[in-house]
Amino acid sequence: MILAKIANGDQQAFGSLFNFYRNKVYGYAYAILQVDTSSEEIVQDVFIKLWIKRQTLTNIDNFGGFLRTIVKNETLNALKKIALTHKSHQIANLGATEIDLSTENAIQFRETKKLLDAAIEKLPPQQKLVYNLCNIEGLKQKDVANQLNISPSTVKTHLRDAVKAIKNYLSTHDEVIAAPLLLFFLK
Template sequence: MQKELANEKLILANIATGDQQAFGILFNFYRNKVYGYALAILQEETAAEEIVQDVFIKLWVKRQSLPIIENFGGFLRTIARNETLNALKKVALEQKKHQIANQNTTDIDSGTENEIQFRETKKLLETAIEKLPPQQKLIYNLCHIEGLKQKDVAQKLNISPLTVKTHLRDAIKSIKNFLIIHDEIKVVPLLLFFIK
């Protein structure tokens, strides 16, 4: 599977001018990644499809700023994460209102369950990152939290790109092992989106 969109910078520049065909290329390349992430968290196909629409509408609205984005993949992940979290909060709020209206506090709020699961997953992931050796943690955070490219991290830390790649690979392996040990298989789809 192709990991990066060919001529992405050019496509983003064309989208900034209002090129709908270029936007279609971007949409077709990334929509399944956004959908897969949203579905893993929301557990509902229609809601995941709405997240895809919301994310790409937001991209179109902000299209003029796309050419200056250094790491589009990281930027897209951030938007998808925020939109999904907002959807979870909305579902939780609606179901809470419904519960109060029906005076039925025994029903489990699935929206709240999803939000709790998301928080627990995030907390577990943060714990796994904290347990990494200092250099691995630094490189992981620069690449996956701050969204820098591996070559930029190598320059910033004055080390070789191969060293960055090795530390990143080891960090991801350690994080996955930590999650497996803690029986958090439910986070695997989340990792497929956040860790690549």
């Protein structure tokens, strides 16, 4: 397995992992930040963290979910830095009314996240549980099936129906602006 090779320091395996995931990481970061250089920095930061913590990679059951969490956290940290920079510029330029696009993106992200959370809350209990275990906790579908004592096909059906319901809910709200972000979360 590639994660085991990376955990043992195999740089070629790490290069393969990087080449496979870098565009996804960049796309997610760019969808939120809308800044090429910041998005490239996110890619670098994410893969540096993976390399530094490579010995723990063999303990990860759902690498996609694990990577999504790291990318989300790095992007949120970048948004916080942008917001702080914006705030310091605002204080320095009292009276300036121009809104920084990065801050606007951060606000849109928060609003979209609230809508996503509201959509998840509206799911039937079993769909909500399966969705949270698979997409938020990062468990594999077979592990969710074992944990809930249901068949893997039932988990797959609940997950499919949950994603469909969430997409339908979001499509009825004009406030949803960060659509690329939602596509990342709804995979």
